[in-house]
Amino acid sequence: MxxxxxxxxxxxxxxxxxxxxxxxxxxxxxxxxxxxxxxxxxxxxxxxxCGDIVAGVITIIYDHHKTPLVQRLLETQHNFNDIVICSQHAHLDHNNCMENIIVKGEVEKVKNFHKMILAIKGMKHTALSMSTTGSNKDNNLQTD
Ligand code: NI
CATH class of the missing domain: 1.10.1220 (Arc Repressor Mutant)
Incomplete structure (x- = not known):
């Protein structure tokens, strides 16, 4: 500290x-x-x-009956497997699923991944929670 x-x-x-x-x-x-x-x-x-490495969570709500959407969501995550650390899936009700995708990597790649997720048609809601590891070379941000 x-x-x-x-x-x-x-x-x-x-x-x-x-x-x-x-x-x-x-x-x-x-x-x-x-x-x-x-x-x-x-x-x-x-x-x-302006940084190098960022971390964050992309939250998505969608209807799992829309199979093209689900397929594209899976493919997109696999295409960016070097920045997708993990994803958490919750079945909210009969139709709706929530997925939290934890990402960490080069800022441009993470932004590109987020754009690809936003481009998937049929999402009910998406949100990006920006965070940091505090390890970029030009800052000393520490969290405790
Ligand atoms: Ni589900």
């Missing part, structure tokens, strides 16, 4: 009051923790724009 650095910032009263209210509603214990979360998110966003 890296050393802590104390910072001081100036910000308008109404903005910090709104920020504190939202942070409290989200269960963040302190203003410092809330600001740390924002900075961490910004660093992850930067890695996804």
């Amino acid at each position: 890296s050393c802590l650095t104390r910072i001081s910032i100036s910000i308008e009263d109404d903005i910090i009051r709104r920020f504190d209210t939202i942070s409290e509603q989200q269960g963040l214990p302190t203003r410092s923790e809330a600001i740390k979360q924002l900075i961490s998110s910004a660093l992850v966003q930067y890695e996804w724009e």
Whole structure:
């Protein structure tokens, strides 16, 4: 774990009051923790724009009766097997399946994989959760 650095910032009263209210509603214990979360998110966003290696989860909801969709989903994952670490499948109800695909790899390849998933027709919902290993050479982001 890296050393802590104390910072001081100036910000308008109404903005910090709104920020504190939202942070409290989200269960963040302190203003410092809330600001740390924002900075961490910004660093992850930067890695996804300019970094080398990223990690994330792609969540998909689909009707498993649509067999062309299921076949394309499987083929796409096999085509990117060097970045797909694993996938988790849940049968939500009689029709709907949820799949969480955990990915890690070069940012452009992960983005390309995500585009290929988005291009599959018939998905009910897809979402990308961007994350990081914190190991890119140009940052020291540490999570504990
Ligand atoms: Ni299923």
